[in-house]
Amino acid sequence: MDSSININLGGAEYTVPRARLGTHLTLETIHAELIDAAAEEDSGAMSDSLFRYISAALPDRLERDVFSQSPWYEVLNAFITIATMNLIDGEFAILKYARSDLLPVPWNHPQRLRISWIHILAKAYNWTREEIENLWVEDAIGFIQEIEADEQANKEFIHSLSEVAYPYSETTKKHKYVPLQKPLWMVKRAVEEVETLLDRRMLPIGVIHHADGTESEYEAVQ
């Protein structure tokens, strides 16, 4: 997880360490702003987002003049290199099956991403903001996944004690227990590939022209 890369900007070389949680969340927030600016083709906002993104990743802030005078390909290369280095290492179910169609909550604001992560971890472990922002991203996601799993177990227990969990059926004239639905990331499993056999009568007949230029010929099964 601990690594660094070197980037060139305006004739100078900068060492960029991999981002801890605090910096990672800043980069994610600025990246979202860059995507919004790109959707609106707002050149000024895009340039500003790129500057803030690269500057946030550096241990010492980047001078605006250095950024402004750098060739465009150095800026792009720095952005892509930093973004690639800070990709999340590892597969987490809570991210893999996260819903992408959710709209922002009514109380959303630009810093909500950072504050919500700190809120979840601080509430569970009583850590300080500095301790939380110093975590590696992968550790933070792992902790949050466990926190959410514990919360789900608590909800299911409370749900099982409530009459809401035992709806009355007019058909059977009885109350039947209906468990609380788990979130998708807690139930989804990888689909194992199953080898199936095809009926020979379903195979194609005649000359088969394959994509690689070769040919095969199958005759109908008698």
Add this chain to the structure above:
Amino acid sequence: MEPMKIGAAIEVIKILKPHVDELVKAEDGASLIGILSKGFAKDKTDENIGRLLALMEGKKLDEINERIAANPEVSIVFMNLAGAFTVNPIPDLIDAGLALGILDRGWEDAA
């Protein structure tokens, strides 16, 4: 000629955007200029030639337009464009557009 700065590059990518699907099919540098020229003529946006030169050379649009008016021969204008794109290659600009989210695709190798 020096490479563009990032702000100018973003503006150039925006000018190239409507023509990317044709540009990626180009077989060489000369055909790139031809594709752009045809695209601008079709869209009636010939002023984009001057804008491209101004952005890539780092000069004011008025200065470029005066130069084009003084030397309106298509071959000279195309030579200027080709020179500018040598320092700021179109394939790299298209890939940059994809990385920034301005474009939906990157450059494809004609080979």
